[in-house]
Amino acid sequence: MTTLSVVIPAYNEEGGIAEIVHRVLAIEPELVKVGVDRMELLVVDDGSKDRTAEIVSQIPGVRLIRHARNRGYGGALKNGFAQATGELIGFLDADGTYPPEFFPQLCQAALNGGELVIGSRMAGEKSQMPLTRRIGNFFFANLLSLVGRQRVTDSASGMRVFWREILERLYPLPDGLNLTPVMSTRAIHEGIKVVEVPIPYSERVGRSKLSVVRDGAVFLQSILWTALSYNPVRILGLIGLGGVGYALLVGLALLLARLQGVTTLGPWAIAALYWALVSGVAGITIFSLGTTFNYLVSLFYKRPIRQGLFGKPIFNPPLDRQFGWMGTVSFLIGLLIGIVSIALGVSGWDFNRLWLYLLGSAFFILIGIQLVISWIVMRVLEDLSQREAQAERDMHSAHLH
Incomplete structure:
Protein backbone atom coordinates (compact mmCIF):
# COMPACT_ATOMS: atom_id res chain seq x y z
CA MET A 1 0.00 0.00 0.00
CA SER A 229 30.71 20.91 -1.13
CA TYR A 230 30.59 17.82 -3.37
CA ASN A 231 32.98 18.35 -6.28
CA PRO A 232 35.01 21.57 -5.91
CA VAL A 233 37.24 20.93 -8.92
CA ARG A 234 34.19 20.94 -11.17
CA ILE A 235 33.80 24.71 -10.61
CA LEU A 236 37.25 25.83 -9.50
CA GLY A 237 38.93 23.69 -12.16
CA LEU A 238 36.94 25.29 -14.98
CA ILE A 239 37.74 28.77 -13.64
CA GLY A 240 41.42 27.87 -13.33
CA LEU A 241 41.61 26.42 -16.84
CA GLY A 242 40.04 29.60 -18.19
CA GLY A 243 42.75 31.71 -16.54
CA VAL A 244 45.55 29.48 -17.80
CA GLY A 245 44.07 29.41 -21.30
CA TYR A 246 43.98 33.22 -21.47
CA ALA A 247 47.58 33.43 -20.26
CA LEU A 248 48.77 30.93 -22.87
CA LEU A 249 47.01 32.79 -25.70
CA VAL A 250 48.55 36.13 -24.70
CA GLY A 251 51.97 34.54 -24.22
CA LEU A 252 51.81 32.91 -27.66
CA ALA A 253 50.78 36.20 -29.29
CA LEU A 254 53.65 38.06 -27.62
CA LEU A 255 56.14 35.37 -28.57
CA LEU A 256 55.06 35.53 -32.22
CA ALA A 257 55.33 39.32 -32.13
CA ARG A 258 58.82 39.11 -30.65
CA LEU A 259 59.94 36.62 -33.32
CA GLN A 260 58.73 39.12 -35.93
CA GLY A 261 60.99 41.79 -34.44
CA VAL A 262 58.53 43.69 -32.25
CA THR A 263 60.40 44.97 -29.14
CA THR A 264 58.01 47.60 -27.77
CA LEU A 265 54.42 47.22 -26.61
CA GLY A 266 51.53 49.63 -26.67
CA PRO A 267 49.20 50.29 -23.70
CA TRP A 268 46.70 47.56 -24.68
CA ALA A 269 49.42 44.97 -25.14
CA ILE A 270 50.94 45.84 -21.75
CA ALA A 271 47.51 45.54 -20.10
CA ALA A 272 46.95 42.18 -21.80
CA LEU A 273 50.35 40.96 -20.59
CA TYR A 274 49.64 42.13 -17.05
CA TRP A 275 46.32 40.30 -16.89
CA ALA A 276 47.83 37.24 -18.54
CA LEU A 277 50.43 36.93 -15.78
CA VAL A 278 47.82 37.45 -13.07
CA SER A 279 45.27 35.06 -14.60
CA GLY A 280 47.91 32.41 -15.36
CA VAL A 281 49.27 32.22 -11.82
CA ALA A 282 45.79 32.61 -10.32
CA GLY A 283 44.40 29.97 -12.70
CA ILE A 284 46.96 27.38 -11.64
CA THR A 285 46.38 28.26 -7.98
CA ILE A 286 42.58 27.99 -8.28
CA PHE A 287 42.79 24.71 -10.23
CA SER A 288 45.15 23.25 -7.61
CA LEU A 289 42.88 24.48 -4.84
CA GLY A 290 39.92 22.73 -6.47
CA THR A 291 41.72 19.39 -6.72
CA THR A 292 42.96 19.73 -3.13
CA PHE A 293 39.42 20.45 -1.93
CA ASN A 294 38.25 17.28 -3.66
CA TYR A 295 40.54 15.26 -1.39
CA LEU A 296 39.16 17.08 1.68
CA VAL A 297 35.58 16.39 0.54
CA SER A 298 36.51 12.73 0.05
CA LEU A 299 37.86 12.59 3.60
CA PHE A 300 34.66 14.15 4.96
CA TYR A 301 32.20 11.93 3.07
CA LYS A 302 34.48 8.86 3.19
CA ARG A 303 33.91 8.31 -0.52
CA PRO A 304 36.24 7.81 -3.49
CA ILE A 305 37.79 11.02 -4.77
CA ARG A 306 35.88 12.47 -7.71
CA GLN A 307 38.12 12.78 -10.76
CA GLY A 308 37.69 14.64 -14.02
CA LEU A 309 36.00 17.91 -14.92
CA PHE A 310 33.61 16.40 -17.44
CA GLY A 311 32.24 13.30 -15.75
CA LYS A 312 35.18 10.92 -16.20
CA PRO A 313 38.95 11.23 -15.97
CA ILE A 314 40.52 12.77 -19.08
CA PHE A 315 44.04 11.78 -18.04
CA ASN A 316 45.31 8.42 -16.86
CA PRO A 317 46.69 8.69 -14.25
CA PRO A 318 44.50 11.63 -13.14
CA LEU A 319 45.95 15.10 -13.74
CA ASP A 320 46.56 15.88 -10.06
CA ARG A 321 48.89 12.87 -9.83
CA GLN A 322 50.99 14.44 -12.57
CA PHE A 323 51.41 17.77 -10.77
CA GLY A 324 54.74 16.60 -9.33
CA TRP A 325 56.62 16.10 -12.60
CA MET A 326 54.72 18.92 -14.32
CA GLY A 327 55.75 21.34 -11.59
CA THR A 328 59.35 20.15 -11.68
CA VAL A 329 59.57 20.54 -15.46
CA SER A 330 57.93 23.99 -15.30
CA PHE A 331 60.36 25.09 -12.60
CA LEU A 332 63.41 23.83 -14.54
CA ILE A 333 62.22 25.46 -17.79
CA GLY A 334 61.72 28.76 -15.99
CA LEU A 335 65.07 28.47 -14.28
CA LEU A 336 66.84 27.69 -17.57
CA ILE A 337 65.18 30.61 -19.38
CA GLY A 338 66.10 32.94 -16.51
CA ILE A 339 69.73 31.84 -16.35
CA VAL A 340 70.21 32.14 -20.13
CA SER A 341 68.47 35.55 -20.25
CA ILE A 342 70.55 36.97 -17.40
CA ALA A 343 73.73 35.53 -18.89
CA LEU A 344 72.95 37.16 -22.24
CA GLY A 345 72.23 40.47 -20.53
CA VAL A 346 75.49 40.38 -18.57
CA SER A 347 77.39 39.55 -21.75
CA GLY A 348 76.14 42.70 -23.44
CA TRP A 349 72.67 42.02 -24.84
CA ASP A 350 70.15 44.85 -24.51
CA PHE A 351 67.79 43.99 -21.67
CA ASN A 352 64.98 45.58 -23.71
CA ARG A 353 65.23 42.45 -25.83
CA LEU A 354 65.22 40.12 -22.82
CA TRP A 355 62.49 41.40 -20.48
CA LEU A 356 59.78 39.21 -21.99
CA TYR A 357 61.87 36.08 -21.45
CA LEU A 358 62.59 37.11 -17.86
CA LEU A 359 58.86 37.53 -17.25
CA GLY A 360 58.27 34.12 -18.78
CA SER A 361 60.99 32.66 -16.55
CA ALA A 362 59.34 34.04 -13.41
CA PHE A 363 55.95 32.78 -14.60
CA PHE A 364 57.17 29.20 -15.14
CA ILE A 365 59.08 29.15 -11.84
CA LEU A 366 56.07 30.33 -9.81
CA ILE A 367 53.75 27.86 -11.51
CA GLY A 368 56.25 25.04 -10.95
CA ILE A 369 56.48 25.79 -7.24
CA GLN A 370 52.68 25.94 -6.93
CA LEU A 371 52.21 22.59 -8.69
CA VAL A 372 54.85 20.79 -6.63
CA ILE A 373 53.41 22.12 -3.35
CA SER A 374 49.89 21.08 -4.42
CA TRP A 375 51.16 17.62 -5.39
CA ILE A 376 52.76 17.15 -1.94
CA VAL A 377 49.60 18.30 -0.12
CA MET A 378 47.36 16.01 -2.19
CA ARG A 379 49.59 12.99 -1.68
CA VAL A 380 49.39 13.53 2.09
CA LEU A 381 45.58 13.89 1.90
CA GLU A 382 45.36 10.77 -0.26
CA ASP A 383 47.36 8.85 2.31
CA LEU A 384 45.05 10.06 5.08
CA SER A 385 41.96 9.07 3.06
CA GLN A 386 43.29 5.53 2.69
CA ARG A 387 44.72 5.12 6.18
CA GLU A 388 41.54 3.72 7.77
CA ALA A 389 41.09 1.12 5.02
CA GLN A 390 44.76 0.15 5.19
CA ALA A 391 44.60 -0.20 8.97
CA GLU A 392 41.54 -2.48 8.71
CA ARG A 393 43.28 -4.57 6.06
CA ASP A 394 46.40 -4.92 8.23
CA MET A 395 44.31 -5.90 11.26
CA HIS A 396 42.43 -8.48 9.20
CA SER A 397 45.72 -9.87 7.91
CA ALA A 398 47.08 -10.12 11.49
CA HIS A 399 43.99 -12.08 12.61
CA LEU A 400 44.42 -14.53 9.72
CA HIS A 401 47.94 -15.27 10.86
Missing part, protein backbone atom coordinates in the same frame (compact mmCIF):
# COMPACT_ATOMS: atom_id res chain seq x y z
CA THR A 2 1.48 3.34 -1.12
CA THR A 3 0.54 6.64 0.46
CA LEU A 4 1.26 10.09 -0.99
CA SER A 5 1.62 12.92 1.52
CA VAL A 6 1.16 16.32 -0.13
CA VAL A 7 2.62 19.28 1.77
CA ILE A 8 1.49 22.84 1.03
CA PRO A 9 3.41 25.66 2.74
CA ALA A 10 1.21 28.74 3.13
CA TYR A 11 1.94 32.27 4.31
CA ASN A 12 -0.82 34.88 4.00
CA GLU A 13 -2.59 32.99 1.19
CA GLU A 14 -6.23 33.54 2.20
CA GLY A 15 -7.14 34.54 -1.34
CA GLY A 16 -6.28 31.23 -2.97
CA ILE A 17 -5.68 28.57 -0.32
CA ALA A 18 -9.19 27.11 -0.43
CA GLU A 19 -9.11 26.61 -4.19
CA ILE A 20 -5.74 24.85 -4.24
CA VAL A 21 -6.69 22.61 -1.30
CA HIS A 22 -9.92 21.49 -2.99
CA ARG A 23 -8.02 20.85 -6.24
CA VAL A 24 -5.53 18.63 -4.40
CA LEU A 25 -8.29 16.70 -2.62
CA ALA A 26 -10.01 16.09 -5.95
CA ILE A 27 -7.08 14.17 -7.47
CA GLU A 28 -7.28 11.14 -5.14
CA PRO A 29 -9.29 8.97 -7.60
CA GLU A 30 -6.67 9.62 -10.30
CA LEU A 31 -3.89 8.71 -7.88
CA VAL A 32 -5.52 5.33 -7.25
CA LYS A 33 -5.45 4.64 -11.00
CA VAL A 34 -1.64 4.97 -11.14
CA GLY A 35 -1.00 2.85 -8.03
CA VAL A 36 -1.18 5.28 -5.09
CA ASP A 37 -3.69 3.83 -2.64
CA ARG A 38 -4.09 6.76 -0.27
CA MET A 39 -3.36 10.49 -0.04
CA GLU A 40 -2.96 12.75 2.95
CA LEU A 41 -2.86 16.52 2.65
CA LEU A 42 -0.91 18.69 5.07
CA VAL A 43 -1.08 22.49 4.99
CA VAL A 44 1.66 24.23 6.97
CA ASP A 45 0.48 27.70 7.97
CA ASP A 46 3.79 29.53 8.36
CA GLY A 47 2.77 32.23 10.83
CA SER A 48 0.16 33.86 8.57
CA LYS A 49 -1.34 37.14 9.74
CA ASP A 50 -4.50 36.76 7.68
CA ARG A 51 -7.31 34.10 7.64
CA THR A 52 -5.27 31.36 5.94
CA ALA A 53 -5.31 29.00 8.93
CA GLU A 54 -8.97 29.68 9.69
CA ILE A 55 -9.99 28.83 6.11
CA VAL A 56 -7.95 25.61 6.04
CA SER A 57 -9.30 24.45 9.40
CA GLN A 58 -12.83 24.46 7.99
CA ILE A 59 -12.02 22.10 5.08
CA PRO A 60 -12.52 18.36 5.84
CA GLY A 61 -9.70 15.99 4.97
CA VAL A 62 -6.88 18.45 5.57
CA ARG A 63 -4.31 18.27 8.36
CA LEU A 64 -3.36 21.77 9.48
CA ILE A 65 0.06 22.47 11.00
CA ARG A 66 0.52 25.95 12.46
CA HIS A 67 3.69 27.91 13.12
CA ALA A 68 3.54 30.63 15.74
CA ARG A 69 6.11 32.61 13.74
CA ASN A 70 7.25 32.60 10.16
CA ARG A 71 10.03 30.06 9.59
CA GLY A 72 10.39 30.54 5.85
CA TYR A 73 9.36 28.48 2.83
CA GLY A 74 11.95 25.78 3.42
CA GLY A 75 11.29 25.68 7.15
CA ALA A 76 7.58 25.12 6.56
CA LEU A 77 8.22 22.36 4.03
CA LYS A 78 10.69 20.53 6.26
CA ASN A 79 8.23 20.52 9.14
CA GLY A 80 5.60 19.12 6.78
CA PHE A 81 8.03 16.42 5.58
CA ALA A 82 8.76 15.46 9.19
CA GLN A 83 5.08 15.03 10.03
CA ALA A 84 4.05 13.32 6.79
CA THR A 85 3.29 9.60 7.00
CA GLY A 86 3.42 8.61 3.31
CA GLU A 87 6.13 6.62 1.56
CA LEU A 88 5.87 9.23 -1.19
CA ILE A 89 6.02 12.92 -0.32
CA GLY A 90 4.92 15.66 -2.67
CA PHE A 91 4.68 19.40 -2.33
CA LEU A 92 3.49 22.44 -4.25
CA ASP A 93 2.92 26.13 -3.59
CA ALA A 94 -0.31 27.55 -2.19
CA ASP A 95 -0.64 30.30 -4.80
CA GLY A 96 -2.26 28.25 -7.57
CA THR A 97 0.70 28.45 -9.97
CA TYR A 98 1.34 24.69 -9.99
CA PRO A 99 -1.30 22.19 -11.20
CA PRO A 100 -2.04 19.50 -8.59
CA GLU A 101 -3.82 17.59 -11.37
CA PHE A 102 -0.35 16.53 -12.56
CA PHE A 103 0.50 14.77 -9.28
CA PRO A 104 -0.66 11.40 -10.69
CA GLN A 105 1.88 11.75 -13.52
CA LEU A 106 4.65 12.63 -11.06
CA CYS A 107 3.71 9.69 -8.84
CA GLN A 108 3.68 7.34 -11.82
CA ALA A 109 7.22 8.44 -12.69
CA ALA A 110 8.25 7.77 -9.07
CA LEU A 111 6.63 4.34 -9.07
CA ASN A 112 8.48 3.58 -12.31
CA GLY A 113 11.88 4.15 -10.75
CA GLY A 114 12.30 7.88 -10.21
CA GLU A 115 13.58 8.83 -6.76
CA LEU A 116 12.99 12.57 -7.10
CA VAL A 117 10.40 13.65 -9.68
CA ILE A 118 10.34 17.33 -10.59
CA GLY A 119 7.44 19.03 -12.30
CA SER A 120 9.29 21.04 -14.94
CA ARG A 121 7.82 24.36 -16.02
CA MET A 122 10.46 24.65 -18.75
CA ALA A 123 10.03 21.33 -20.57
CA GLY A 124 7.37 22.16 -23.14
CA GLU A 125 4.01 22.55 -21.39
CA LYS A 126 2.19 25.91 -21.57
CA SER A 127 3.65 28.40 -19.13
CA GLN A 128 2.55 31.86 -18.00
CA MET A 129 5.85 32.51 -16.22
CA PRO A 130 7.05 36.13 -16.52
CA LEU A 131 9.96 36.63 -18.94
CA THR A 132 12.45 37.68 -16.24
CA ARG A 133 11.80 34.54 -14.20
CA ARG A 134 11.88 32.37 -17.32
CA ILE A 135 15.33 33.74 -18.16
CA GLY A 136 16.46 33.23 -14.57
CA ASN A 137 15.21 29.64 -14.46
CA PHE A 138 16.87 28.91 -17.81
CA PHE A 139 20.16 30.24 -16.45
CA PHE A 140 19.99 28.30 -13.17
CA ALA A 141 18.96 25.07 -14.88
CA ASN A 142 21.90 25.28 -17.29
CA LEU A 143 24.26 26.20 -14.47
CA LEU A 144 23.18 23.13 -12.52
CA SER A 145 23.51 21.00 -15.65
CA LEU A 146 27.08 22.27 -16.02
CA VAL A 147 28.22 21.78 -12.43
CA GLY A 148 26.25 18.57 -11.90
CA ARG A 149 26.94 16.75 -15.19
CA GLN A 150 23.23 15.95 -15.66
CA ARG A 151 20.72 17.72 -17.86
CA VAL A 152 18.11 19.64 -15.85
CA THR A 153 15.45 21.95 -17.30
CA ASP A 154 13.95 23.36 -14.08
CA SER A 155 16.17 23.47 -10.99
CA ALA A 156 13.81 25.53 -8.84
CA SER A 157 10.38 24.02 -9.49
CA GLY A 158 8.11 24.12 -6.45
CA MET A 159 6.14 20.99 -7.40
CA ARG A 160 7.84 17.67 -6.72
CA VAL A 161 7.31 14.09 -5.57
CA PHE A 162 10.01 12.00 -3.92
CA TRP A 163 10.44 8.87 -1.83
CA ARG A 164 10.72 9.54 1.90
CA GLU A 165 13.85 7.37 2.14
CA ILE A 166 15.98 9.85 0.17
CA LEU A 167 15.47 12.68 2.66
CA GLU A 168 18.47 11.51 4.69
CA ARG A 169 20.66 12.01 1.62
CA LEU A 170 19.12 15.39 0.76
CA TYR A 171 19.43 17.00 4.18
CA PRO A 172 20.45 19.54 5.34
CA LEU A 173 18.21 21.87 3.34
CA PRO A 174 17.81 25.63 3.86
CA ASP A 175 14.80 27.35 5.43
CA GLY A 176 14.33 29.88 2.62
CA LEU A 177 13.01 29.89 -0.93
CA ASN A 178 16.31 28.36 -2.08
CA LEU A 179 15.28 24.95 -0.73
CA THR A 180 14.35 23.76 -4.23
CA PRO A 181 17.62 24.56 -6.08
CA VAL A 182 19.64 23.16 -3.17
CA MET A 183 17.50 19.99 -3.21
CA SER A 184 18.12 19.62 -6.94
CA THR A 185 21.87 20.18 -6.59
CA ARG A 186 22.21 17.74 -3.69
CA ALA A 187 20.12 15.10 -5.46
CA ILE A 188 22.32 15.15 -8.55
CA HIS A 189 25.56 15.00 -6.56
CA GLU A 190 24.20 12.25 -4.30
CA GLY A 191 23.47 10.06 -7.30
CA ILE A 192 19.70 10.20 -6.74
CA LYS A 193 17.70 9.37 -9.87
CA VAL A 194 16.07 12.65 -10.90
CA VAL A 195 13.17 12.55 -13.39
CA GLU A 196 11.40 15.58 -14.85
CA VAL A 197 7.75 15.63 -15.93
CA PRO A 198 6.52 18.62 -17.99
CA ILE A 199 3.82 20.65 -16.26
CA PRO A 200 1.98 23.90 -17.13
CA TYR A 201 2.48 26.99 -15.01
CA SER A 202 -0.10 29.68 -14.22
CA GLU A 203 -0.12 33.21 -12.90
CA ARG A 204 -0.22 33.21 -9.11
CA VAL A 205 -3.17 34.33 -6.99
CA GLY A 206 -2.11 37.48 -5.12
CA ARG A 207 1.25 39.21 -5.00
CA SER A 208 4.44 37.20 -5.53
CA LYS A 209 6.83 36.89 -2.57
CA LEU A 210 9.78 36.19 -4.87
CA SER A 211 12.31 38.97 -5.54
CA VAL A 212 14.01 38.35 -8.88
CA VAL A 213 17.25 40.10 -7.90
CA ARG A 214 17.55 39.20 -4.22
CA ASP A 215 16.31 35.63 -4.45
CA GLY A 216 18.11 35.13 -7.76
CA ALA A 217 21.40 35.98 -6.06
CA VAL A 218 20.57 33.54 -3.24
CA PHE A 219 19.73 30.80 -5.77
CA LEU A 220 23.04 31.35 -7.58
CA GLN A 221 25.03 31.22 -4.36
CA SER A 222 23.11 28.16 -3.16
CA ILE A 223 23.75 26.12 -6.32
CA LEU A 224 27.46 26.99 -6.49
CA TRP A 225 28.07 26.55 -2.76
CA THR A 226 26.28 23.19 -2.65
CA ALA A 227 28.16 21.96 -5.74
CA LEU A 228 31.45 23.08 -4.16
